[in-house]
Amino acid sequence: MPSMKALDRDSALVKPAYRILSERFGEKVLRVTEYRGDLAITVAPTAWKEAARTLRDHPELDYKLFLDLCGVDYLNDESRPDRFEVALHLYSVTHKHHIRLKTAVPEKNPACDTLTEIYKGANWFEREAFDLYGIVFTGHPNLVRILTHDDFVGHPMRKDFATGKRFVNKKPKEWLLHVPEGSEHLVLNVGPSHPAMHGTFRVQVLLDGETIKDTAAEIGYLHRNFEKMAEERTYWQIIPYTDRLNYCSAFINGHGWALAVEKLLGVEAPARAEAIRVILSEFSRIMDHFICITTNVVDLGAITPFFVVFRAREEIYDLLDSVCGARLTVSYVRIGGVAQDVPDDFDARCRKTMVWISEVTEQMENLLTKNAIFANRFKDIGTFSKEDALSYGWVGPCLRGSGIAYDIRRDHPYSGYEQYDFDVPVGTVGDCYDRYLVRVEEIKQSLRIIDQALQKLPKGDFITHDRKVALPPKSEVYSNIESLMNHFKLVYDGILAAPGEVYGYVEGANGELGYYIVSDGKKHPARVKVRPPCYNIYQAYPEMIKGTMLADAVAIIGGLNVVAGELDR
């Protein structure tokens, strides 16, 4: 791509990842770029697997946290000899660094080595890339469709697949597990429409008495094609779609999207907008944690905390309503700022809501934390080790519950998080109880952040003055020709980002929410890949519940906070 100039060899050698890979693989390291601070290395397909292994195992690199793997279709890019590309995103918790590793995949024989031996999390991501792009991962243990149904024909994310082409699912998949004839074990199907499965997840378990012997999970029951829709929308028009990813904390998704696009464009939002974003993001995080904790205990039979907490959620809804006119799916963020300024009584409303939140949090804690029944159901249940958590790509409260203090707000501050003083709670055991405690503590820390942000809330603009990014105010549009032209151009042409690719990320309520955006200079992005935190988390669920009791499986899933909108996109 023209503006993404490859780094020259000498300056690239400063980057340890490039130095080590080129020492080991020589000519097979094809290209290294650094665009908007993102380091990307392209390797030859023959070196793909070993390069990933080196990145993971070399002590100087230590990219142990698997983030994302996706396909990209460059059908219209004449400069590329190969049509597809596979992009892998990794993170090093010790060195606090993200990296992207890419390799080209030809159209004729779209094959690529599997990474399932290196990262456990790669399994479902490779299945997704196979489902959506038809890229075959050689050596993959179970390369079948994952998001679309079995009667689907073709690979929908390819650029030459018509967006609206649908296929009727005549025969839903009945058996996920293979049970030999005459087996005395019972197969139990849970979901997709089951109260404990929170909507659309499905898992099948093989039971020996009440102990789970084998499991298999199926997803895709809410695959409503965010990524395909995003390729046909301008950068603005995608904002409402992002709200519906993790709908429990809709604002954070929009926040992440705005930051990713701003990173791609190289613009910054004014300080006031950033502070407003932080405040609303933290309120959304609190809402999300409330939902997660209380619906989890509803599954275990305790419905009172749900009623207690929903009163405070209504207060947060009212606050969001007063700011932007919507309760749940807010669409309040804009590229380069927010849609409008907050109302005059914003501070007072926030303070009132904060009082509600601390009250109900206290009540919730009184009902749960030391409750013997609750503790017995949660303690030492669903324990997950650090190593597995990294290999699967866990993030957010679940990763922190397993004992790894990785919080993007602290490690890679954005939107001015560096100004605020807060703690990152970490679990010691990695069980359900730890994850619960981490969430409760995060609610309190979020209140601290909101308090500081309200005190420091700067005056000034709520959206950038860059007329290539943000619309001029209506009063100017109606009164001078230049603003009218700016308005017209921006509505008609959209935001035009220079060709390039970035990975923007924020700390979502359930972990690192990333957007991998590829721009080819047109008004629609060429590819948007969401890195959904719960995709990795839910992937580990079938393995977690193996050997536990059936009732524990219900206790575990609620605490993982898997949200279908984000899982299936």
Added chain:
Amino acid sequence: MGLLDIITGKYVDPTHFKSVHEGGNIITTTVDAVVNWGRKSSIWPFPFGTACCAIEFMAFTGSHYDVARFGSEVLRFSPRQADLLLVAGTVVDKMGPILKTIYDQMPEPKWVISMGVCASTGGFYRSYHTMQGIDEIIPVDVYVPGCPPTPESLLAALMKIQERIKNGEQAKRPQGEHRVGARAEGSNDRRERRLAWADDDAQRATTGLDPRGRIHFKLTEERDEPGSGSHHA
């Protein structure tokens, strides 16, 4: 008169029935009216929550909006115990057969609310895997607009169902239920389906057949009496 406002019966002065019920009140009404009154005040919903709307549905059942005021707080997660299917959220093609199965498993009489634009029309997801409205597969009695609708509008939808039950109206039947085996069965596009059915009817008409699903009853004189059939003679 609270009870009398609800029950569409006739109030009779109890003094006329002193011998029957000393000092008590007597209300005469129809059995249907009483049954409908009971039904309308105890609708048990099956929450088929898949997406964002399910969160607003939770607010609808939560302490603030409190659906218990309408007698519908008993959420049933088994379709066999529910009489209102509340589809909250996007239904995709992969989920379609599951939704259909659940609808089929519900006992009569059953009602369907389609909550939000995704369930009603597919919303702004016009793409390869999203069902463009659940009425492709099941009948819908009340559509609730919004993305997601506020709990108030969901309450309004529930009250609309209550109104219909009170008036003794029937729920909608599955669209094209009698069209099993006809062309375009299971087709996604409603327009395509209707055209295909019309075409099917026209073709059957040319060979002297009635439209699919029309049932003819034999006239009484032609009916065979038990034991008097000619083949017994």
